[in-house]
Amino acid sequence: DSGVTQTPKHLITATGQRVTLRCSPRSGDLSVYWYQQSLDQGLQFLIQYYNGEERAKGNILERFSAQQFPDLHSELNLSSLELGDSALYFCASTRGTNGYTFGSGTRLTVV
């Protein structure tokens, strides 16, 4: 157990739907990062939050959004889902040092 908790582990939904992925960072970690991993794209950085504030954006689609709450957990919202959004979504946290700790991911399947 890495200390980073992601729920749900698996999610199957239809095209056009909206889903929310949840991440609880490791205790004491202020930064949360979201990554998308698909077979042909590797690990793609989506967005970073630090202590509730958005700090950096990567290749995140406009249909996707995220937020970090006062208790530091984060949610990634994916809307108008397309087949190509099927992927593993990882959350990672860090205290601001260099070590990222990843959760075990949410496998999203859009059918």
Next chain:
Amino acid sequence: QQQVKQSPQSLIVQKGGISIINCAYENTAFDYFPWYQQFPGKGPALLIAIRPDVSEKKEGRFTISFNKSAKQFSLHIMDSQPGDSATYFCAACVRISSGSARQLTFGSGTQLTVLP
């Protein structure tokens, strides 16, 4: 400039052999270079990391070699074992704003298979 290029894409090694994975970068602002190991269905896990002021770091069977002038670094797995079969990602970290915000950029990954 944020890219980290990793090769090979896949690698097959006999048990007991040496596995070598290479990475290259352009951004000289990168100041921390970790390697992650990922097993199927799991999240990436930090394996070993190095800072650019060090040319080599060894932890057990895993060694990072770092060439700052060439902007290249590599992972060597000595005495490779079937249990090492996984996907390996190199990465590079840079400060992206004031304070402690940092961003990790990953290489494309190497799928290592160690044959028994």
